[in-house]
Amino acid sequence: MQRLACIFWLGLKEMVSLRRDWVMMALLVWSFTLAPLMEATGVASSVNNASIAFADEDNSPLSRALSAAFFPPEFQPMVQIEPGSGPEHLDAGRFLFIVAIPPGFEKDVRARRNPEIQVLIDATAMEQAGIGASYITNILSTEIRRFAIGADLVDPAPVDLVVRSAFNPNRDTVRFAGIVALIGQIMWLTTILTGAAMIREREHGTIEHLLAMPLAPFDIAVAKIWANAAVVLVAAALSLTFVMQGSLGITIAGSKALFLIGTALFLFTATALGVFLATLARSMAQFALLVMLVVLPMLMLSGGETPVESQPDWLQVGTLVLPSRHYMAASQAIVFKGAGVETVWPEFMWMAALGTMLLTTSIMLFRRSVAQEN
Structure with missing residues (x-):
């Protein structure tokens, strides 16, 4: 004791x-x-409050739907910039991501010509740049597919996958x-x-x-x-x-x-x-x-x-x-x-x-x- x-x-x-x-x-x-x-x-190991801009040369319903598909908190409110000014904005550090939509984009989609979208990324922010590129690719692909299904350009997927994250749903x-x-x-x-x-x-x-x-x-x-x-x-x-x-x-x-x-x-x-x-x-x-x-x-x-x-x-x-x-x-x-x-x-x-x-x-x-x- x-x-x-x-x-x-x-x-x-x-x-x-x-x-x-x-x-x-x-x-x-x-x-x-x-x-x-x-x-x-x-x-952060996920995209949060990333700055993004759109250079929309098409100004079609599809291109406007694409620019409206990015929401907080992952992205800041989208900003429209002049076509061709993307590199200048990246050099100035104003945006982390810039999406450039070419003219006639929706027309080419309807004609099944597989048009391209250019995404400029400031890769000095390495982690956000790598993860953000995947975010943007998925968002754009989802919106384009939704448009194509609505326009009867493609058939809907035969299986609808529902993903549920256990213990941390958000x-x-x-x-x-x-x-x-x-x-x-x-x-x-x-x-x-x-x-x-x-x-x-x-x-x-x-x-x-x-x-x-x-x-x-x-x-x-x-x-x-x-x-x-x-x-x-x-x-x-x-x-x-x-x-x-x-x-x-x-x-x-x-x-x-x-x-x-x-x-x-x-x-x-x-x-x-x-x-x-x-x-x-x-x-x-x-x-x-x-x-x-x-x-x-x-x-x-x-x-x-x-x-x-x-x-x-x-x-x-x-x-x-x-x-x-x-x-x-x-x-x-x-x-x-x-x-x-x-x-x-x-x-x-x-x-x-x-x-x-x-x-x-x-x-x-x-x-x-x-x-x-x-």
Whole structure:
């Protein structure tokens, strides 16, 4: 009982030290407010508010229908420009897309001559340009086919395909990106806070003061783990409530409490990883490099950026030892699909097992490093 009390008070001491570290406090606030907000809304993987212009030399009912087929929020209100002025507008950066319809376009369509439409794209906006080209092609093709069917130029398709997107019917990228951004910040910050606390004790020489007390290396490591995990868990809960649900309007399909339980398990694993990396590093600079080499690949392979199923078979097997993969899978199942404990318990067990292994290894290395210093 006395040992638990020592771990508890040592953890409170860690929280007080964190409160006095204004740089870490600023990083904590930034990571759970503006950072996920900017990542969710600022990096779009779909066309949004793209500027578009039409150079209509045909001025027919079909060409006017084509120009009226582009709507917000994907595109800005369409602007008519003078034929032949497209390159000038692109050079000036006024429009991202310019559609040029040649004279006699509708007449050629009715005569089945397969006329061409020119689309000019400012490809300096690479992602928007590539996705927008597909958007424009689909919209123009759909409108031309609708016109051709109405004019009895082609027969209607024998099969009408109806596509329904499960769990995200509007295909809202903000909803998905917001949760992925929050998970990424949890991973980064937890590892950094715990590891930096260990390095700070060593660089300031206070680790010897702690070891002079009736404390074992296990007590010191566990105190830092629970203190930093508690701080990040509270920050994550506030971010989920006020940033994700409040500012971004993200709805949680499943249990918020279950999501936080999974987050707590993941924090246990991430803080143990922070202790492990801090034990390997001899300075803050080395620790920062280790974080980049370890945490960044963990985030990239977690399934948030690209599905795990899209990775090579051998890499999919390797990601089973990454706690970020199991946390990402459990979080997405809870938040987007409304999954319960009966679905996510294997991921929870994986995180608990990996966290226990990391903690055991970290304490063994920490004891060895303390013995070498003494």
